[in-house]
Amino acid sequence: xxxxxxxxxxxxxxxxxxxxxxxxxxxxxxxxxxxxxxxxxxxxxxxxxxxxxxxxxxxxxxxxxxxxxxxxxxxxxxxxxxxxxxxxxxxxxxxxxxxxxxxxxxxxxxxxxxxxxxxxxxxxxxxxxxxxxxxxxxxxxxxxxxxxxxxxxxxxxxxxxxxxxxxxxxxxxxxxxxxxxxxxxxxxxxxxxxxxxx
Amino acid sequence: xxxxxxxxxxxxxxxxxxxxxxxxxxxxxxxxxxxxxxxxxxxxxxxxxxxxxxxxxxxxxxxxxxxxxxxxxxxxxxxxxxxxxxxxxxxxxxxxxxxxxxxxxxxxxxxxxxxxxxxxxxxxxxxxxxxxxxxxxxxxxxxxxxxxxxxxxxxxxxxxxxxxxxxxxxxxxxxxxxxxxxxxxxxxxxxxxxxxxx
DNA sequence: GTCTATACAGCGATAGAC
DNA sequence: GTCTATCGCTGTATAGAC
Numbered sequence: 001x002x003x004x005x006x007x008x009x010x011x012x013x014x015x016x017x018x019x020x021x022x023x024x025x026x027x028x029x030x031x032x033x034x035x036x037x038x039x040x041x042x043x044x045x046x047x048x049x050x051x052x053x054x055x056x057x058x059x060x061x062x063x064x065x066x067x068x069x070x071x072x073x074x075x076x077x078x079x080x081x082x083x084x085x086x087x088x089x090x091x092x093x094x095x096x097x098x099x100x101x102x103x104x105x106x107x108x109x110x111x112x113x114x115x116x117x118x119x120x121x122x123x124x125x126x127x128x129x130x131x132x133x134x135x136x137x138x139x140x141x142x143x144x145x146x147x148x149x150x151x152x153x154x155x156x157x158x159x160x161x162x163x164x165x166x167x168x169x170x171x172x173x174x175x176x177x178x179x180x181x182x183x184x185x186x187x188x189x190x191x192x193x194x195x196x197x198x
Numbered sequence: 199x200x201x202x203x204x205x206x207x208x209x210x211x212x213x214x215x216x217x218x219x220x221x222x223x224x225x226x227x228x229x230x231x232x233x234x235x236x237x238x239x240x241x242x243x244x245x246x247x248x249x250x251x252x253x254x255x256x257x258x259x260x261x262x263x264x265x266x267x268x269x270x271x272x273x274x275x276x277x278x279x280x281x282x283x284x285x286x287x288x289x290x291x292x293x294x295x296x297x298x299x300x301x302x303x304x305x306x307x308x309x310x311x312x313x314x315x316x317x318x319x320x321x322x323x324x325x326x327x328x329x330x331x332x333x334x335x336x337x338x339x340x341x342x343x344x345x346x347x348x349x350x351x352x353x354x355x356x357x358x359x360x361x362x363x364x365x366x367x368x369x370x371x372x373x374x375x376x377x378x379x380x381x382x383x384x385x386x387x388x389x390x391x392x393x394x395x396x
Numbered sequence: 397g398t399c400t401a402t403a404c405a406g407c408g409a410t411a412g413a414c
Numbered sequence: 415g416t417c418t419a420t421c422g423c424t425g426t427a428t429a430g431a432c
Contacts, residue, residue, distance in 0.1 A: 012415075030228035031314040033407060047416045049409065104310060111369050112302060112310040116229040126373050153386060160370070160379055161363060161386040168366020169358065171309050175324050181358055188351060188359040192390030210397075231425060245398050247427065 013051045015041060021062055025103035029059060029113050029121075056118040059110075063124040066106045067131070070094070074135050084143030088162075088193070091136065092186050095166045099173055099182040108167040133159045140193075150195040158193065165189045211249045213239055219260055223301035227257060227311050227319075254316040257308075261322040264304045265329070268292070272333050282341030286360075286391070289334065290384050293364045297371055297380040306365040331357045338391075348393040356391065363387040 019040050023032035034045045034055065052058040077090045098105055107128040114122055136159035143149025151158045166186060173182035217238050221230035232243045232253065250256040275288045296303055305326040312320055334357035341347025349356045364384060371380035 010415085027314050028226065028228060028311050030226060031311060034409090035407075043415090044417060045408080046410085046418080050415060053409090055408070108366075108369060109310055111373055112307055113226050113229060114373055116225050129370055129373060151386070152389065153382075157382040157386050160367065160383040164367035164370050164383045165359060165363040165387070166366065167369055168306075168364065169362035171306060171365055171369070172327055172358070172362050175309055175312055175327060184351075184355040185358040185362045188349070188355050189363070191350065208397080232427090233424075241397095242399065243426080244400080244428085248397060251427090253426070 016048065016051055017061060017065060020058055021106060024062060025106050025109055028109050030116055056121065059121050060124065062106065063121060067128050083148055084139050084146055085148035087139050088143065092166065092190060095170065096183060096186065099170050099179055102174055102177050104170055104174055105167055108170060132163055136162055147195055149193050151193050162189060214246060214249055215259060215263060218256055219304060222260060223304050223307055226307050228314055254319065257319050258322060260304065261319060265326045281346055282337050282344055283346035285337050286341065290364065290388060293368065294381060294384065297368050297377055300372055300375050302368055302372060303365055306368060330361055334360055345393055347391050349391050360387060
């Protein structure tokens with residue numbers, strides 16, 4: 001609970017993560033400072049350094065928590081939704097929740113700033129997308145096998161299309177806070193994978 | 199030629215724009231400084247302020263030039279390519295050129311950082327995407343009319359899907375410099391709009 | 397058109413008191 | 415666990431010489 005450079009533990013640590021997460025998702029890693037978090041929480045910058053040694057460690061903790069949550073959500077979908085097409089829809093729903101908040105996907109935002117990030121963060125972002133693509137590929141393959149989805153080419157390629165399509169739709173929908181824009185684009189993306197040609 | 203706060207004119211001004219453009223596309227607006235440009239060009243930060251009053255004005259000039267070039271490229275496609283499906287392919291080719299450089303679309307990068315940008319820049323980025331969506335919608339409608347493209351729903355929604363799909367695929371392809379990933383995702387995107395169901 | 401010099405704010409980070 | 419105080423660095427920007 002009192003360990004430094006650790007994302008778990010005290011209520012303050014969690015509040016820091018929550019604020020920082022929102023700041024990264026709305027302004028980007030290079031678009032916020034320790035000062036922003038400190039002001040919002042009514043503490044000092046120095047206090048932040050007690051919970052997270054530096055901005056790099058804070059960023060790492062953010063991605064770790066985000067990836068863990070995402071993986072848990074996907075595991076839950078796997079365990080409760082039998083149909084592949086329905087699982088894919090649930091995946092889109094996860095992104096829709098983020099878009100509804102007018103946020104960008106945490107890792108999507110970090111992907112844009114990739115070149116400027118500390119190296120461990122770069123790898124964590126990469127790993128997030130690799131894991132997402134792997135999950136999508138599996139669901140797409142299963143859907144094609146059971147007939148609930150239809151597409152040509154490799155599942156890998158279609159997985160990249162879905163992932164990219166969702167991230168990009170999010171990126172642009174945020175511009176005028178038009179979430180319906182995201183929903184429409186996501187729906188068109190899924191329509192292209194429907195077994196009876198759209 | 200000698201006007202301050204102006205993106206046109208001297209060779210130095212153009213070189214500044216070129217370097218700044220690449221920096222924004224790879225590192226983001228908040229990920230580079232006047233110092234980065236000055237170092238690369240072998241001049242001082244102070245000299246930069248002669249050509250562009252501030253970073254905001256430089257950013258504005260970047261988006262203006264980018265949008266103008268893009269509009270010219272689309273106008274050229276309109277004037278030389280009769281088939282709607284072929285025009286759409288040309289549009290994708292424009293994005294592929296950027297992805298090949300392992301860059302992000304200038305306005306896609308700025309879209310991620312949208313909330314942190316000076317207000318005039320925010321509007322310029324919005325305008326870029328509105329104009330892109332309008333062009334795409336027109337081509338999609340024409341393609342559906344002449345039978346070279348096929349899709350359900352509004353052309354507006356499919357335009358948002360294409361635009362978002364390309365921006366997102368770019369975003370993710372940059373992570374491991376895997377351009378083939380972008381090409382594959384873009385191809386799948388177009389496949390979903392082919393008149394004979396993929 | 398580019399320079400030196402400088403101002404001034406903000407950043408991430410550290411030391412040490414409480 | 416949070417504070418004050420301070421460091422060193424970098425950022426944008428300006429004034430004025432050349």
